[in-house]
Amino acid sequence: xxxxxxxxxxxxxxxxxxxxxxxxxxxxxxxxxxxxxxxxxxxxxxxxxxxxxxxxxxxxxxxxxxxxxxxxxxxxxxxxxxxxxxxxxxxxxxxxxxxxxxxxxxxxxxxxxxxxxxxxxxxxxxxxxxxxxxxxxxxxxxxxxxxxxxxxxxxxxxxxxxxxxxxxxxxxxxxxxxxxxxxxxxxxxxxxxxxxxxxxxxxxxxxxxxxxxxxxxxxxxxxxxxxxxxxxxxxxxxxxxxxxxxxxxxxxxxxxxxxxxxxxxxxxxxxxxxxxxxxxxxxxxxxxxxxxxxxxxxxxxxxxxxxxxxxxxxxxxxxxxxxxxxxxxxxxxxxxxxxxxxxxxxxxxxxxxxxxxxxxxxxxxxxxxxxxxxxxxxxxxxxxxxxxxxxxxxxxxxxxxxxxxxxxxxxxxxxxxxxxxxxxxxxxx
Amino acid sequence: xxxxxxxxxxxxxxxxxxxxxxxxxxxxxxxxxxxxxxxxxxxxxxxxxxxxxxxxxxxxxxxxxxxxxxxxxxxxxxxxxxxxxxxxxxxxxxxxxxxxxxxxxxxxxxxxxxxxxxxxxxxxxxxxxxxxxxxxxxxxxxxxxxxxxxxxxxxxxxxxxxxxxxxxxxxxxxxxxxxxxxxxxxxxxxxxxxxxxxxxxxxxxxxxxxxxxxxxxxxxxxxxxxxxxxxxxxxxxxxxxxxxxxxxxxxxxxxxxxxxxxxxxxxxxxxxxxxxxxxxxxxxxxxxxxxxxxxxxxxxxxxxxxxxxxxxxxxxxxxxxxxxxxxxxxxxxxxxxxxxxxxxxxxxxxxxxxxxxxxxxxxxxxxxxxxxxxxxxxxxxxxxxxxxxxxxxxxxxxxxxxxxxxxxxxxxxxxxxxxxxxxxxxxxx
Numbered sequence: 074x075x076x077x078x079x080x081x082x083x084x085x086x087x088x089x090x091x092x093x094x095x096x097x098x099x100x101x102x103x104x105x106x107x108x109x110x111x112x113x114x115x116x117x118x119x120x121x122x123x124x125x126x127x128x129x130x131x132x133x134x135x136x137x138x139x140x141x142x143x144x145x146x147x148x149x150x151x152x153x154x155x156x157x158x159x160x161x162x163x164x165x166x167x168x169x170x171x172x173x174x175x176x177x178x179x180x181x182x183x184x185x186x187x188x189x190x191x192x193x194x195x196x197x198x199x200x201x202x203x204x205x206x207x208x209x210x211x212x213x214x215x216x217x218x219x220x221x222x223x224x225x226x227x228x229x230x231x232x233x234x235x236x237x238x239x240x241x242x243x244x245x246x247x248x249x250x251x252x253x254x255x256x257x258x259x260x261x262x263x264x265x266x267x268x269x270x271x272x273x274x275x276x277x278x279x280x281x282x283x284x285x286x287x288x289x290x291x292x293x294x295x296x297x298x299x300x301x302x303x304x305x306x307x308x309x310x311x312x313x314x315x316x317x318x319x320x321x322x323x324x325x326x327x328x329x330x331x332x333x334x335x336x337x338x339x340x341x342x343x344x345x346x347x348x349x350x351x352x353x354x355x356x357x358x359x360x361x362x363x364x365x366x367x368x369x370x371x372x373x374x375x376x377x378x379x380x381x382x383x384x385x386x387x388x389x390x391x392x393x394x395x396x397x398x399x400x401x402x403x404x405x406x407x408x409x410x411x412x413x414x415x416x417x418x419x420x421x422x423x424x425x426x427x428x429x430x431x432x433x434x435x436x437x438x439x440x441x442x443x444x445x446x447x448x449x450x451x452x453x454x455x456x457x458x459x460x461x462x463x464x465x466x467x468x469x470x471x472x473x474x475x476x477x478x479x480x481x482x483x484x485x486x487x488x489x490x491x492x493x494x495x496x497x498x499x500x501x502x
Numbered sequence: 503x504x505x506x507x508x509x510x511x512x513x514x515x516x517x518x519x520x521x522x523x524x525x526x527x528x529x530x531x532x533x534x535x536x537x538x539x540x541x542x543x544x545x546x547x548x549x550x551x552x553x554x555x556x557x558x559x560x561x562x563x564x565x566x567x568x569x570x571x572x573x574x575x576x577x578x579x580x581x582x583x584x585x586x587x588x589x590x591x592x593x594x595x596x597x598x599x600x601x602x603x604x605x606x607x608x609x610x611x612x613x614x615x616x617x618x619x620x621x622x623x624x625x626x627x628x629x630x631x632x633x634x635x636x637x638x639x640x641x642x643x644x645x646x647x648x649x650x651x652x653x654x655x656x657x658x659x660x661x662x663x664x665x666x667x668x669x670x671x672x673x674x675x676x677x678x679x680x681x682x683x684x685x686x687x688x689x690x691x692x693x694x695x696x697x698x699x700x701x702x703x704x705x706x707x708x709x710x711x712x713x714x715x716x717x718x719x720x721x722x723x724x725x726x727x728x729x730x731x732x733x734x735x736x737x738x739x740x741x742x743x744x745x746x747x748x749x750x751x752x753x754x755x756x757x758x759x760x761x762x763x764x765x766x767x768x769x770x771x772x773x774x775x776x777x778x779x780x781x782x783x784x785x786x787x788x789x790x791x792x793x794x795x796x797x798x799x800x801x802x803x804x805x806x807x808x809x810x811x812x813x814x815x816x817x818x819x820x821x822x823x824x825x826x827x828x829x830x831x832x833x834x835x836x837x838x839x840x841x842x843x844x845x846x847x848x849x850x851x852x853x854x855x856x857x858x859x860x861x862x863x864x865x866x867x868x869x870x871x872x873x874x875x876x877x878x879x880x881x882x883x884x885x886x887x888x889x890x891x892x893x894x895x896x897x898x899x900x901x902x903x904x905x906x907x908x909x910x911x912x913x914x915x916x917x918x919x920x921x922x923x924x925x926x927x928x929x930x931x
Contacts, residue, residue, distance in 0.1 A: 211797055220815040376795075389652075
């Protein structure tokens with residue numbers, strides 16, 4: 074097949090942009106073999122064309138004028154690697170409307186403006202791909218949209234924030250939360266202000282994107298309830314170990330009938346679950362569906378070259394599907410309600426400090442029974458004058474478990490607020 | 503976009519074929535959303551059209567005449583789900599030459615005749631896809647060919663046989679090899695004659711396919727050296743546990759300079775390696791490359807519906823890329839030599855029974871030193887009158903380690919042939 078020279082452009086030329094340019098230059102032969110096209114970065118939008126860059130662009134490539142990209146009819150696809158929501162979103166909208174396919178690495182943009190973006194892509198008759206916006210080089214979006222088309226995906230569980238996963242695995246090795254966070258900051262895994270990561274907010278944005286694609290229904294950032302790992306202490310890690318489990322910050326998107334629940338929080342993961350094996354700053358996603366049972370994909374969830382690899386893969390996929398109508402639909406095709414939070418079936422691991430006197434255990438058990446929450450496992454550890462109850466419940470609606478915990482917290486026998494972590498189980502989370 | 507009705511055909515209508523038909527019928531809307539096309543199975547080649555089938559085909563679909571498929575110009579893609587090498591291979595060649603894209607689930611066909619098949623696909627100007635030939639629903643081939651185009655993949659490690667993985671995880675739970683095999687047979691994971699699985703031959707065929715795609719160089723079944731799990735005893739499993747590791751039957755495809763090594767055998771996998779978490783009849787593949795560090799994909803490696811899911815995904819991908827030139831190249835684009843087997847860098851775990859007398863340990867250590875094999879870890883367990891040495895070597899060329907082991911076997915102090923298992927390490931296997 075005759076090789077065709079294909080000019081492409083970048084919005085942004087920072088770490089990821091320069092890595093995209095390098096991968097395209099060094100991988101030109103591989104791309105040509107797969108697609109029949111030879112890619113060449115002909116324009117890259119920057120704020121200051123004179124700034125020095127890691128992998129230098131060819132002379133004349135850097136530009137500060139967006140018009141030079143949108144007006145250049147030869148440009149076949151544009152990769153957005155500049156980040157931010159404004160003015161980035163407006164640039165992307167204009168490109169799509171002008172009939173240019175766009176590949177984006179921008180989680181915040183996708184989590185906040187996907188409705189507009191997909192409408193513009195449909196209007197322009199072009200694709201919008203965004204593999205790099207979630208889990209860097211792990212091709213979750215491609216697998217969901219291209220390999221699992223006929224599998225009714227009913228749950229997606231993800232470790233989608235590497236910083237918190239690093240902190241939690243360091244805590245398993247004996248570090249305190251503060252020590253682990255400081256180490257993450259020293260290694261560059263965590264920002265000076267780590268709030269976005271440790272609060273679960275970053276994971277929530279990624280889960281909004283993944284849930285939207287998995288279920289074909291718009292899930293926005295505001296639909297995702299999240300909780301962070303700031304409250305996790307060594308006792309919780311030790312308690313998990315006694316249950317032959319580990320603690321992970323897990324995003325869970327669940328399809329329950331015609332409703333959807335998406336949440337992020339620290340949960341207990343049984344040591345035999347694939348997500349328990351995800352260590353350090355890695356990410357992983359487990360997709361559960363009718364025809365596939367479950368598929369887990371794991372790998373580095375961040376990094377300039379890893380993100381660039383996903384951007385280039387999307388550009389290759391755009392070239393490989395242009396003109397066929399493939400994936401030119403909005404990823405959203407149905408409206409699903411939000412499941413009332415109390416309705417989601419959950420199994421809980423609960424730690425309760427009680428007085429060491431006859432009847433305390435029975436009182437606790439009664440409160441669970443009052444809410445029809447069945448107990449899967451209960452153990453009592455005695456210390457000086459007090460006792461700790463470790464309870465794992467069977468799967469029950471979250472609202473009932475929470476009501477039982479509130480009632481338990483009011484018992485005279487109970488010394489402090491019961492602490493609860495959800496547990497990944499077959500039916501709920 | 504206007505919906506286009508697309509007739510497709512199947513070669514074979516057994517468990518997988520019937521499941522493909524069902525997924526296409528039930529997933530028609532989903533496929534149309536993704537591709538703009540409505541698929542319909544219009545022909546399925548069978549030996550006996552009157553036999554009853556699980557998910558019945560529409561009247562007139564089943565045929566015993568291959569001509570009806572190859573001559574029907576309306577048929578846009580054919581899925582080969584009949585198995586066997588002959589006459590299947592000839593059918594597929596004829597279809598490709600006639601310009602019909604083919605999707606195949608046939609591991610033996612791909613491992614034995616991929617050169618002819620790809621030549622025919624190139625001649626016909628159409629795609630040959632074969633996701634379902636390896637690891638059922640886990641989309642390893644798609645990810646290698648579409649997502650990792652610009653990543654120089656240098657190693658691929660796979661647990662690609664579910665039967666042996668089931669047996670090995672049962673042995674970890676305390677079963678003997680015989681008990682675990684019998685259980686696998688009872689559950690339908692192993693055949694009455696389990697040789698193909700337990701000998702590593704099945705895994706070798708899959709590794710030939712994966713290595714070919716990963717490195718773009720033809721690897722045939724005969725190029726893959728393999729060893730099975732028949733010799734694994736509870737002592738080995740216990741020994742692995744002491745090293746904080748598990749035993750897995752791992753296929754390893756390694757690119758070393760301009761040479762390739764592909765092998766299958768039982769190896770020690772550190773508990774923190776992603777492959778150690780793969781339990782039961784699941785499969786998993788870890789792909790190591792420049793831009794991605796490593797990506798692991800895990801899921802069910804067999805099953806009718808799981809395999810059918812991959813077949814349908816390939817059909818969707820063919821439709822989504824038709825006319826673009828995408829992946830119409832032979833997956834093979836370079837010729838790489840076979841690495842001489844002794845040259846591959848390996849780390850070994852070795853168990854040696856020695857007499858409990860002064861000097862035995864020193865003699866063993868000297869033999870390793872003679873071959874310049876450096877020892878990473880050594881422990882000695884004493885029992886009545888004899889001792890067991892557990893040695894883990896640093897990475898060294900396999901040939902040197904084997905020479906050291908042969909020399910150790912000849913020592914007077916050594917009571918039985920040293921037993922060695924390779925260990926997954928960063929540089930070798």
